[in-house]
Amino acid sequence: xxxxxxxxxGSGKGSNYRAIQDAxxxxxxxxxxxxxxxxxxxxxxxxxxxxxxxxxxYFPPGKYRTRLEPDIEQQLADFLASEEVELVVLxxxxxxxxxxxIEAFPNRIINIHPSLLPKFPGMAAWEQALAAGEEAxxxxxxxxxxxxxxxxxxxxxxxxxLPGDTASALHARIQQAEHSLYAExxxxxxxxxxxxxxxxxxxxxxxxxx
Ligand code: GRF
Numbered sequence: 351x352x353x354x355x356x357x358x359x360g361s362g363k364g365s366n367y368r369a370i371q372d373a374x375x376x377x378x379x380x381x382x383x384x385x386x387x388x389x390x391x392x393x394x395x396x397x398x399x400x401x402x403x404x405x406x407x408y409f410p411p412g413k414y415r416t417r418l419e420p421d422i423e424q425q426l427a428d429f430l431a432s433e434e435v436e437l438v439v440l441x442x443x444x445x446x447x448x449x450x451x452i453e454a455f456p457n458r459i460i461n462i463h464p465s466l467l468p469k470f471p472g473m474a475a476w477e478q479a480l481a482a483g484e485e486a487x488x489x490x491x492x493x494x495x496x497x498x499x500x501x502x503x504x505x506x507x508x509x510x511x512l513p514g515d516t517a518s519a520l521h522a523r524i525q526q527a528e529h530s531l532y533a534e535x536x537x538x539x540x541x542x543x544x545x546x547x548x549x550x551x552x553x554x555x556x557x558x559x560x
Pocket of ligand 1: 360362363364365366367441442443462463464525528
């Protein structure tokens with residue numbers, strides 16, 4: 351059976367990508383990483399990919415801070431399509447995706463967010479949860495749509511907030527949960543185990559991969 355082809359986009363240290371690649375290399379995912387792309391030239395995620403024998407490419411993002419220039423986003427979509435990517439995995443990609451990517455990969459872009467959405471969308475969600483005095487928070491894997499962390503929720507995992515927690519201790523605990531949840535969700539998508547995954551080719555339809 352041919353593995354599901356992933357394109358991973360990240361801007362930072364790539365701990366989620368590492369966990370996904372570990373699961374792929376352990377034969378647990380039914381997926382392969384075709385390409386890792388970053389909008390940050392010296393992002394650790396690019397080094398990490400290269401060190402794992404995965405192709406890595408820097409995509410200069412253009413003049414905006416929170417999104418890609420539309421022409422560049424179209425080039426990115428075309429590039430991922432030319433790589434025959436079937437599922438785009440956002441792993442700490444710090445820009446919002448817009449029409450060029452969303453239209454090229456409808457319901458085929460997933461993200462992981464460090465809160466139990468719809469609570470605490472946006473930046474530093476763990477700090478928001480701490481400040482709000484919550485007893486628990488967590489992480490969410492969701493599809494990308496045109497909004498900020500508003501796409502359909504695929505899976506969530508709860509993480510307790512402990513007495514005396516600091517922001518960094520809480521973030522580290524959430525990230526541990528992220529690492530297992532993200533790999534589990536991708537494995538499920540690759541197996542087409544969820545009713546809402548009908549648009550993904552089933553393993554039997556994916557054939558041998560020539
Ligand atoms: C994760 O905490 C994720 O929730 C958020 O960005 C962070 C990326 O971390 N979307 P890493 O680069 O995977 O370590």
